[in-house]
Amino acid sequence: MTLDVGRAGTWRRTHPAEKVQKFGANLDPGSLLESADGAKWWSTAPIDRVVLRRSDGSGLEVRWDGIALPCVALWLDPGAYASSPVIAIEPALAPFDSLADAASAAAAPTVSRSHPLRWWIRLREIGAPASSSDSARPTGDANHWRATG
Template identity: 45%
Template sequence: MIGIAAGRGRDRVAVEFDPLDGARITSLMAAGREWLAPSPPRDPAGDFTGSGTGGWDEVVPTVAACTMADGTRLPDHGDAWRLEWTVVSSGPSTSTAEVVLRSVPLQFARTLTVEAGRLRAEYVATATGADGVPLLWSAHPLFAAPPGTRIVTGEPEPQLMGEFPEAGPPVAWPDGGGIDGVDGALKAFTAGQDRARIEHADGQGLTLRWDADALPHLGLFWDTGVFADQPVVAIEPTTARRDAASAVVDELPVVLPGHPLRWWLELSVDEPAA
């Protein structure tokens, strides 16, 4: 397990990730709160949703298992989460890890950096073969969602297009974006956003910002216990408007040999209003 931290008191941010377990971020402590759902053990040979669902994974090169036009089979939630990552460098407040995927010729690197009240993640995708590789990447942080937790985006609330339990049709926002308005699980996509916020019942919030040029789509997820062991919500900036790479392959950015793609995310935590 690798740990990095910075700041003091309520401004302290501490992150832990496990390079042996797909570099899954298992803990994000900030402002005295653990933000992520627990990360139970899982089977890398199984399906992602049948394993210990929790923490924060890197999902690439697909979310839903699918078969590409050339016959390449992409596994459930990709294969970055199934593999051991190599820690390239690590210090008290920053760490870089990388992995070479098996399903497609792609190397994927992530640098985490913490400072007072903030976590920044920077990514680089590099083609390792002679051809370009379509890139479906999605952040996959599963945040603990006790009663009263809600997802907040811009005003007015953007239109949502359903992905689960049904893909395609528009869906309504849960009441106030809250976990209390969901019965079961709901996954939907929207676009045109560069930030979103998780807010707990006490008003404390975590705001996620991202590189909207590289990540033009946003997946939003509410689950009261269908896939995760406890209620969770997720803010998932992504390169795709669907979970299956095969459904949107012609729309995906392509990682060309010699031309890595780069993008970033940043999280900041605030205190409840007085």
């Protein structure tokens, strides 16, 4: 499985709390997938898409409104906490786990009837090369995409 986030940026690990760390912009985002014990990573640079790809070329592209949701968290668990590997993509308003932390950093937007927040998210399945069999395609229903490769 490979991970493409479109641009380099600094990543900050926030979970588990005892393993908080920060990696510089020269980090290959794909190396985040090697978090063998499960981790939550926040981008500190604006990102508007994440692409997950299997070795056969199939994958999933997740795009979102990068103006309204400039940050993303990646939950990566190779099976340390879940019964099977999990990659969760969480576009967000600010790179914080807590509203109080976001407010302290003046990064928490105000929402009201006259000032709503709107955004969009798009999912696109990336098909395997023509020579691949159907068994190499993602499994799951419309609400789940399971990384099996």
